[in-house]
Amino acid sequence: MQSLFGLPINTLMIALAAVFIATLLVVLGMAIRNRVMLKMGLRPIPRRPGMTALIIIGVMLSTVIISAAFGTGDTVAFSIRDIAISDLKNIDELVIRTRAPAAKGDTFGQIFMDFQVYEDLYKDFMDDDRIDGITPQLAQAFPAINPIQNLSAGDLNVVGLDPDLLAGFSELSFTSGGTTNLQSLAPTEVYINREAAEEMALRVEDEIQVFINNKPAPFKVAGILENGGFAGRDPTLLLPLDRMQSLLTREGQINSIVISNTGDVLSGNKHSSSVTKDLRARFANRSVASELQLLLNTPTFITELETRRDHPGTTSERKEDIESLIFELANTRVTDELVSMLGDDKIRERIFNVLEQEDMRELQRDVETLFLDLSDFSVFDIKASILSGADAAGSFFSAFFLNFSMFSIGSGVLLIFLIFVLLAGARRSEMGMVRAVGAKRRQLVQMFVFEGTAYALVSSAIGVVIGIAIAAVMVDVLNSIFSSFADDFTLQRTITPQTVVISYCLGMVITFSTVAVSAYRVSNLNIISAVRDLPEAIGTNPPPRLVRRLLNLAQGIGRPLIFLYRAFKSVIHLDFTAVLTYLVMTLVWLTIIVWILDIVIQLFRLIWPYVLQGWMLLIVGGALVGIIVTTDLQQFERASYFGGGATLTILGAGLLARSLFSGNGSNQRIIDRVVFTLVGIFIFTLWALPSKFFEPLVGRLEGDFDVLFVSGISMVGAAVWTIMYNADVLLGSLSLMTGRFKQLRPVMVTAVAYPLSSKFRTGITLAMFALVIFTLMVMSILTETFGTQFAPTRTVTGGWDIRAAVNITTPIQDIKTAIRDNNSLNLSDFEAIGGYTNLRIALREVRGTDQTWHNNKFTAADDDYLAGNTYILKVIADGYSASPEKVFTAIQRDPTLVVIGGSLLDDTEGQEGQPIDRVFNEIDYDDPSMPAVEVEVREPQTGEIIKLTVIGVLDRIHDTGPNRMGLLGSKSAFDTIFPFELPKLSYEFRLNDPEKAQSIAQEIERSFLQNGVETDVLAIQIEDSFAVSRGFLRLFTGFMALGLVVGIAALGVISTRAVVERRQQIGMLRAIGYRRGMIQLSFLFEASFVALLGTIIGVLSGLVLGYNAVQDIRSEEGVEALTFSIPWLQMSIILGLTYFFSLLATYLPARQASRIYPAEALRYE
Secondary structure (H helix, E strand, O other): OOEOOOOHHHHHHHHHHHHHHHHHHHHHHHHHHHHHHHHHHOOHHHHEEEEEHHHHHHHHHHHHHHHHHHHHHHHHHHHHHHHHHHOOOOEEEEEEEEEOOOOOOOOOOOOEEEEHHHHHHHHHHOOOOOOOEEEEEHHHHHHHEOOOOEEEEEEEEEEOOOOHHHOOOOOOEOOOEEEEEEOOOOHHHHHHHHHHHHHOOOOOOOOEEEEEEEEEEEEEEEEEEOOOHHHOOEEEEEEEEEHHHHHHOOEEOOEEEEEEEEOOOOOOHHHHHHHHHHHHHEEEEEHHHHHHHHHOOOHHHHHHHHHHHHHOOOHHHHHHHHHHHHHHHHHHOHHHHHHHHHHHHHHHHHHHHOOOOOOHHHHHHHHHHHHHHEOEEEEHHOOOOOOOOHHHHHHHHHHHHHHHOOOHHHHHHHHHHHHHHHHHHOOOOHHHHHHOOOOOOHHHHHHHHHHHHHHHHHHHHHHHHHHHHHHHHHHHHHHHHHHOOOOOOOOOOOOOHHHHHHHHHHHHHHHHHHHHHHHHHOOOHHHHHHHOOOOOOOOOOOOOOOHHHHHHHHHHHHHHHHHHHHHHHHHHHOHHHHHHHHHHHHHHHHHHHHHHHHHHHHHHHHHHHHHHHHHHHHHHHHHHHHHHHHHOOOOOHHHHHHHHHHHHHHHHHHHHHHHHHHHOOHHHHHHHHHHHHHHHHHHHHHHHHOHHHOOHHOOOOOOOOHHHHHHHHHHHHHHHHHHHHHHHHHHHHHHHOOOEEEEEEHHHHHHHHHHOOHHHHHHHHHHHHHHHHHHHHHHHHHHHHHHOOOOOOOHHHOOOEEEEEOOOOOOOHHHHHHHOOOOOOOHHEEEEEEEEEEEEEEEEEOOOOOOOEEEEEEEEEOOOHHHHHHOOEEEEEOOOOOOOHHHHHHHHHHEEEEEEOHHHHHOEEEEHOOOEEEOOOOOOOOOOOOOEEEEEEEOOOOOEEEEEEEEEOOOOOHOOOOOOEEEEEHHHHHHOOOOOOOOOOOEEEEEOOHHHHHHHHHHHHHHHHHOOOOEEEEHHHHHHHHHHHHHHHHHHHHHHOOOHHHHHHHHHHHHHHHHHOOOOHHHHHHOOOOOOHHHHHHHHHHHHHHHHHHHHHHHHHHHHHHHHHHHHHHHHHOOOOOOOOOOOHHHHHHHHHHHHHHHHHEEEEEHHHHHHOOHHHHOOO
């Protein structure tokens, strides 16, 4: 991967490594100066190997998750990059003609250019140091068969190359060894690549027949080439250019120009950006550029450009681009620089952004159309695009896994915090005595930091190794998923050094930060209580006075200067260890991030007393909710602001009520219980209610994954909060429920009383368990809901069973007649047959507020297809029959009428989360009716613009299948544009007996081999797509299940610590008659109580949020067939295994507790 979360991967690695090294240097400096505390911190590690092992397991889990996610991203990125390099080799850019006047003899989808275009381009760039190869190419896909084996390839790429013009490109290599350049081929000989040889079972000297213009052209295979470069990845045949031109009767013509940049297959990519920019400028139409200059050089447009240039948030790069554009637009002539800028996608996007202003709509309309006419040629930087896509795919997988693992990572952080709180509890008397003999609080913090650093160094290393192993397993699972739809794509396990460094350093930083926070917390102990081992609620000390807090803030702001001052004093005292320590800490603070964090912490401590009073939270929360009502934010921001603001408002109201009632001398315990119980219930209810409940008050709310994360934390936190504040009620209820079981009652009550008395640690453990169970529950529900076909096949496909694709060069004119004349097929097996061709078009509303051309798909169908489909129309225009059949009849009669797919009404996101205006602003998917909407459709090959009228919207159920709908209309609407009739390149069939679909589909392929027909059984295709979805979702679910290890490890740590803490209690219980089995059962009941309670919280929260998510998606996407489904079997297995391993983790401590002798336990201190 080259980047992650928008940051260059090397920059991220260096930053984390710098923080890691700086942290180690600080810790090392403290260790050198405080060797006694170092020994006290490290002494317990070898003394308790069992506890040490549990701590390492708990601490390493976050690193395991991080390294597994990064490792998977590395593999995906490397695999795609490797395909790009091996498939393209030295091919970097490709020039094709995308628009040309249709001439006599032309056919659909074939655009050629004169050889002179290549010669002119070669003259212009032959001396360019960035380019070492330019060659012409004539390529077309044809059907081909092996007549001996009767095996075919529906789309064999036939490529014509000039052997004398291949300088600078990789040589063609035989699979048997050696190279060639096409010069040695006899007139009837060709080369094929390995893929073609394997697909058609061809060997050297075999005959291959290629159907050109429906006539077989026989060739002899002279050699088999390795895939890649001009030999391609798909089945490919190579022959000299002049023979290809002769076969197509295209003498003196080509259809593409291929360019190789200077350098090897990878380093040449560094020139792609500049070469592509210059090539686009070279092919730009200067007269169109002149018109654009005149249109854009207007006061309104220039003023808006200057406003954006002078905006404080404008980057220096963007500012330079705007200044250059303003200068070139003001020039009296069309310069090469202006043409180059107009051809630059980045500059073009900035122009479009400015034109979106309300007062520039008409200008936008004209400019958008002119940009489409700026060049008849398209330049594709194909290698750079694929390499960029590889990096994006790797970053996506890493970010996706990390996002879905937030709960597990958060649970891991809580576990680290809990572990060190428990360690502090175990050494509380020792810390009290250390403080009593003069140790300072910071020295206690250092003691725990030393111990935590030792654990972190070891556990992070182990975590990286285990994470890499898990990534390898995940890659195997991904390969099995990919194999179902991409046989030729295999992920290759790859781990980069950057991943190892980042995973280790990030895991170390997370652990160290958590240890530092927990160490600071436990250092606030009361010396007398600690020495006497009396119970104490840590953290209840009153906050420092306002003056002290302001001084702390001032120290935070001036911390680097303070460190420098201390370093200077240490120089005077010749304490060079301290000098080094303070200088390193100065450098750490000067990294800005640490400095800002320090200031933020001091600000938080300054306002904390006012936060506890409630009024500040009430103001902040109310302000956030007010932003929702009064401002026009994006939907995703609205959901986040509203949820956060409402939560803070509820919490602030509760704290304020607590402060007010406490002032009246009321019973504080009762007040706390009532207030915090109500706060917990209200917060849980807030996040449990569907967003539509609040939309009448605050407008539309939507949520991204971050809202799911916040919802889970809020619901689980609120539930745990409520339970912990009513622990005695829960204990009393349990005592009443177990009254009938006289022998088990004391065991169960004793088991539950201990965790409920330690509310803090129990609350953290419950939260860890519940968060992970919550995530698994939500993901399992989504897997079950979206991984299962939720509508009959014919409903999804519009009534069709089989789809057949025909080669573009050998279309079938009359499919029904062809079937009738075929002895292997029976026309009576078919209930309906319809044909169409999918066209790439540009689309915009005539009277819409957005005059941008949107690329889309037009399904140009024949009358049989329009009459035979059973598509559902969600919305029908006023004035047309409510019957879908009559709407399609109207389209047959009037080719200017069309219907659109429901997906065109989606609000989508563009780059960096910016919203894109809908193509159809006048139509809402949920509207009961709609006006007929006039649109303009531009055909890119001819540049012709036709006006069509939208009279209906297809149900989005049809977008859940393999054919996502764009516009659907009559083929006749485009027949008038071309000087030839538009061919039908796809056919769909509805059978009288759908059970025969697979056998009939195979027979259709065999019957039309020379037409290159390839069929798909739509029911199988849909099921395969859902199987892929299920595979991915289950992989994510399994990855998130790593968080269960956190909860299980937490129970093990708590149970182990409980044996030590309750040694005397165990002795007394044994002395009054408890048997060993009862002691052991008590500990197992205790683990069961925590595990089951956390599971119940997680399951209930997950069910509620999963139900809301499914209903919201169902409503937003308009898929009425989508139903809420719970995978009870899967969840039962997961929860059962979780409970089993929870008991297993507790069994050893429970067994140890049961073997304690009463006399020994009673003497224990």
